[in-house]
Amino acid sequence: xxxxxxxxxxxxxxxxxxxxxxxxxxxxxxxxxxxxxxxxxxxxxxxxxxxxxxxxxxxxxxxxxxxxxxxxxxxxxxxxxxxxxxxxxxxxxxxxxxxxxxxxxxxxxxxxxxxxxxxxxxxxxxxxxxxxxxxxxxxxxxxxxxxxxxxxxxxxxxxxxx
Amino acid sequence: xxxxxxxxxxxxxxxxxxxxxxxxxxxxxxxxxxxxxxxxxxxxxxxxxxxxxxxxxxxxxxxxxxxxxxxxxxxxxxxxxxxxxxxxxxxxxxxxxxxxxxxxxxxxxxxxxxxxxxxxxxxxxxxxxx
Numbered sequence: 001x002x003x004x005x006x007x008x009x010x011x012x013x014x015x016x017x018x019x020x021x022x023x024x025x026x027x028x029x030x031x032x033x034x035x036x037x038x039x040x041x042x043x044x045x046x047x048x049x050x051x052x053x054x055x056x057x058x059x060x061x062x063x064x065x066x067x068x069x070x071x072x073x074x075x076x077x078x079x080x081x082x083x084x085x086x087x088x089x090x091x092x093x094x095x096x097x098x099x100x101x102x103x104x105x106x107x108x109x110x111x112x113x114x115x116x117x118x119x120x121x122x123x124x125x126x127x128x129x130x131x132x133x134x135x136x137x138x139x140x141x142x143x144x145x146x147x148x149x150x151x152x153x154x155x156x157x158x159x160x161x162x
Numbered sequence: 163x164x165x166x167x168x169x170x171x172x173x174x175x176x177x178x179x180x181x182x183x184x185x186x187x188x189x190x191x192x193x194x195x196x197x198x199x200x201x202x203x204x205x206x207x208x209x210x211x212x213x214x215x216x217x218x219x220x221x222x223x224x225x226x227x228x229x230x231x232x233x234x235x236x237x238x239x240x241x242x243x244x245x246x247x248x249x250x251x252x253x254x255x256x257x258x259x260x261x262x263x264x265x266x267x268x269x270x271x272x273x274x275x276x277x278x279x280x281x282x283x284x285x286x287x288x289x290x291x292x
Contacts, residue, residue, distance in 0.1 A: 028204075029203045029204040030203075030204040032203055032204075033202065033203050033204065036203065050261075051261060054233065054261050057233065058233070058235055058265075061203055061235045062235060062236055064203065065203065065235070065236075065237060110269070110270075111269070111270040116270055116271065116273070116274060117243055117247070117274065122236040122239065122240070122269055123235070123236040125268075125269070126235075126236055126265075126268060126269065129268045
């Protein structure tokens, strides 16, 4: 299971394609809050710990911001597509823009002394820092973010298996 | 997002829905800027403008009180770095939550954005600026 024709299959991350929820919105940051809100709702429903929610929210926002501003270059006629799956053990999110893509390897290291004050690349670095896996499709216009939830919360109302 | 000349509200819980607010007050020639809430995707341009708007020539230094800041992304970090440069480094951050402090560390910005454990410490440091 893996990339075919430059596409990434969600099964690669342990998620069936049919389990992904897809939301497509106009290319602006206000509209982009809609899929983010849905993902956050799912994280709450699954009782993710606050620090894990922080990590996923941050990575998702960095991916969305990059897609809107750099991928789609702020073009309001383009769209942003977010697909996601949340369960107690993992969250998988794909963010796709309609731009030509980019080569992630060409982005300068934002933690290098000479780049610390440059905003370029900081979001990508943070996505890698906070997520379990980050992968781009071959074109570089779709990023997949996987977060494994190591310690799913157990609450009084959540089912347990002994 | 509103910029006010009053003391900001206290820390709030969660970071999904409470929008970021910027407020300020002056203490001993130091401008204390309070950030409360969670930065939202569509707020960063306004956040950047609001930060730059609190700059005043009569102020010695700036203490950014971030105890109530529950979330900020890389555009917000960039706005803070821009603010720091606009005030020639006369800036100290105070009382970040662990998640925010960790974010500064990961971005290797702790050398640019100096962090104090308490707001009083940050005010003391800022008050010593020339």
